[in-house]
Amino acid sequence: MYAVFETGGKQYRASEGDVIRVEKIDAPEGKVIDIDKVLMVGEGNDVRIGTPYLEGGKVSATVRAQGRHKKIRIVKLRRRKHSRKQMGHRQAYTELQITAISAG
DSSP states (O other): OOOEETTEEEEEEETOOEEEEEEEOOOOOOOOEEEEEEEEEEETTTEEEEESOTTEEEEEEEEEEEEEEEEEEEEEEEEETTTEEEEEEEEEEEEEEEEEEEEE
């Protein structure tokens, strides 16, 4: 069984037992969280689609780690002007292990 759910303004597809990285969620490591914004649940030919969310649909996950992605470097350069700007960004993430999917 797999589910498509929304968290942090992005959509993810996951099955039970999968480990995924989502946008940062404020929760300590080891805590079990429930995501109720489930868009779709499917298993083989049996697919349930919400409008926009499934009523009673829920994805349970355990927080495995909090971290930050690799640094992205941004360089802005204006040629022949002696103008250069260099910046970097590291996006925070939460690593989740999907423990249960319920269609409601």
